[in-house]
Amino acid sequence: EIVLTQSPGTLSLSPGERATLSCRASQSVSSSYLAWYQQKPGQAPRLLIYGASSRATGIPDRFSGSGSGTDFTLTISRLEPEDFAVYYCQQYGSSPPRGTFGQGTKVEIK
Amino acid sequence: EVQLLESGGGLVQPGGSLRLSCAASGFTFSSYAMSWVRQAPGKGLEWVSAISGSGGSTYYADSVKGRFTISRDNSKNTLYLQMNSLRAEDTAVYYCAKTIVVVPAAIGYFDLWGRGTLVTVSS
Numbered sequence A: 001e002i003v004l005t006q007s008p009g010t011l012s013l014s015p016g017e018r019a020t021l022s023c024r025a026s027q028s029v030s031s032s033y034l035a036w037y038q039q040k041p042g043q044a045p046r047l048l049i050y051g052a053s054s055r056a057t058g059i060p061d062r063f064s065g066s067g068s069g070t071d072f073t074l075t076i077s078r079l080e081p082e083d084f085a086v087y088y089c090q091q092y093g094s095s096p097p098r099g100t101f102g103q104g105t106k107v108e109i110k
Numbered sequence B: 001e002v003q004l005l006e007s008g009g010g011l012v013q014p015g016g017s018l019r020l021s022c023a024a025s026g027f028t029f030s031s032y033a034m035s036w037v038r039q040a041p042g043k044g045l046e047w048v049s050a051i052s053g054s055g056g057s058t059y060y061a062d063s064v065k066g067r068f069t070i071s072r073d074n075s076k077n078t079l080y081l082q083m084n085s086l087r088a089e090d091t092a093v094y095y096c097a098k099t100i101v102v103v104p105a106a107i108g109y110f111d112l113w114g115r116g117t118l119v120t121v122s123s
Helices: none
Strands: A004-007 A010-013 A019-029 A034-039 A046-050 A063-076 A086-091 A105-109 B003-007 B010-012 B018-025 B033-039 B045-051 B058-060 B068-073 B078-083 B092-100 B109-113 B117-121
Touching: A004 A086, A010 A019, A019 A034, A019 A086, A019 A105, A034 A063, A034 B109, A046 A063, A046 B109, A063 A086, A086 B045, B003 B092, B003 B109, B018 B033, B018 B092, B018 B117, B033 B078, B033 B109, B045 B068, B045 B078, B045 B092, B058 B068
Parallel strands: A010 A105, B010 B117
Antiparallel strands: A004 A019, A019 A063, A034 A046, A034 A086, A086 A105, B003 B018, B018 B078, B033 B045, B033 B092, B045 B058, B068 B078, B092 B109, B092 B117
């Protein structure tokens, strides 16, 4: 079973700065079946990226995903005030069927 | 409007049962797999269960297998989660999520989430 490890646990940045979040898998994620979600306090998660690099509908282009195999990255090119939140990666499409999430990275205002 | 609305959460004693519902609207419900994902207070996301669009295939996390049952009524556009033998560690916000399956018989990714319903297991 694939285990996802996200780093860092917390990222302290200022608006306008670039954020780079990492998601590492314990074994190769087939066909880059990796998604990223954003969650703000008291809200449900929102899909940002699927297939490692495809933006979901309505997601601004300052969000980008990259990577393959075991190493994946979510980049926020210039942080807006509304981007401070917790971000989760998730792998899918594997056997046995599991919707495994990473433990999350909190992006906080410095 | 495309949306999911969960209901049925509440306070239940250890060993008790609860049934969650998720009403879907704005999309062809029967065409999509659906899932339940939970989040314990102050913790991360945990996938719980999934069901195919027809309801013919179901999948469970090891932590709930044998205690929880997922089902759907496509005539009512509603997803369910029957939770039995509840434990303190089942305390969480439970989200239903529309699931995009890319590999048959595997869990997909979640492109639409409800607002969640809180389940508290305590005596």
